[in-house]
Amino acid sequence: MLDVVVAVVTTALTNGALYALATIGLSLVWGSMGMLNMAHGGLLALGGYAAYTGSVQLGLPLPLAIVFAMLAGAAMGALLHLLVVRQLLRSSGAGFETAVMIATVGISIALQNALLLLYGGQPLGQPFDVPGSIPVGAGAVPWLNVTIVLVSVGVMAAASLLIARTKMGRAIRATAQNRDAALLMGVPVQRVYLQVLALSGALAGICGVLVSSITQLTPTLGADPMLKAFIMCVVAGLGNLPGAIAAAFGLALVEAAMQFAAGARWGFPTLLLLVIAILIWRPAGLFGRARIQRL
């Protein structure tokens, strides 16, 4: 019995940390730009493959390979802003929300397919690995899972410090609160958007490395964490960072418990039913305050 509990809690904590990391990348972009980045899963996959390239093909040491993955994600995020988002902000006005969603769906598919063409469809092993495990009672917790949780928490702490304490973070928060006022106060809003997308890309890059270390490297590896991250975002209320992290751990626990109790295929459907129920009960999300919308 105890070993099952250890296994469920280990899975829940690991997945929760990964979902949370994927979620804050999404939530950051949504909160500050009102943009749902459907290419986030593609960025995750890009990060995973970039670490593989850095470590296996270029022979970099692992920490540098992870930095390489973050740089690749950040560069792609910046590129996304320069080529797509900036143009759409200028041209589509009120239709920005849906236009950017459609455009990023296209980018995501193109990115995944480019990875498929470059690396082939065979799943590759992620070189990032920590061998061994800690015995806990009757079960065992692999060191890899512990590392994933620690790295995720560390990255999230760094990101929140960046947003709370730096000048760049203050500009991001100002833009998120009121774009026009920030613009009038001399905040370079376009540069803030560029920074937000690059930051979110870097977060996606490291998240992709961690996700592929417990699964495998495939071009679609980001799709599942992204879908779950979306759900966490929605449950918590879009743009609410602490809420999203809490939702990520909570829902990961429900999912892991359900997978052990009823079989792996029922984990996600249960999660979804729960989410729909929550949304019918509280349409603005668990921690979201109902906004009074100006029509």
Added chain:
Amino acid sequence: MSDATLSAEAPAAAAAGLPAADRSWTRDLAIGLVVLAIAAALPFLIDSRYVMGQIILALVWASVAVQWNLIFGYAGIFSLAQMAIFAIGGYGCAMLSHYFGWSVWVSIPAGAGGAMLASMVMGLACLRLSGVYVALLTYAIAQVIYLLIVTDTECFYYEGASCRQLTGGATGFARFGSFGTREWLRGDWIMGNYGIVLAGFVLTLLMSWFIIRSPMGLAFKALRDNPAYAVARGVNRFHTQLLVFALSAFFTGLTGGLYAVHFQAIGPDVFSMTNLLFVLAIVVVGGVGTFWGPVAGAVLLMLADEAMRETGEFRTLGLGLIIAAATVLLPKGLAGLAGDLAKRLSSKG
């Protein structure tokens, strides 16, 4: 609402409205006749069975795109479950014919009814929410249905020694019935199938035209132009959206049934992201919220798809880039481009 009352109201609304609305009514009729004439002439001009097959596929895509344009372009619901609704129609038809031996002529509308019901349940859960939330939930629901079908390994019955699942599992269903065109037209059976799918397409197009011209269409226009005023005048957003969600799902499911019977097979691959993306691309390239946009988009993207088939593996990559480029460069799509060109020409002349 029956078609008769809708068609009686549509010209009346157009006549009472602006002269521009009147012009677009005759314009739609003119374009429709030209499209129909081309469609009727095609079987006499084309000998190749492969080309006819591709044209049938284009009609299927155009029908699905017209329906998606109705719910996204006009009703403003960004639903990502369109291919799931299509698949439910196809699966419904295949399963009814497979398990109960129903004629496909009965099981296609029955499957469409099933798709409509599924869509209404989905709508009840999603439509009270706004934009992005709807997109996420519909996408997640479609993904769950797909995962449940693909991971279905429980044997429902045995076919010889092989195990078959209730939902067809990862392989799906095949040879559950046909239109009967092979017995009837022998070598020219594909012409028969073409006619049937074309009829479905025309039906779909007419239905969407009547909805756009009906009071419901006016309600959507009102909700889009000034939501506060529309709601104050008694337009119920939730009810109108739910109704159009259900109606469009019926015809999407019907198209799914026609697709399944034409190819005599349906499998979980219809749920794939690439298919959904293709529909999205058709509408975005053609012009969101324009009546003829999806039709033009379907023709153009089928041609682009044929051209990219030569390059094989770059197909999906190209499709993704086309979508991103079209949203950035052609915000109003082909139809918007044509409209701008016409305006420029008439202002010069």
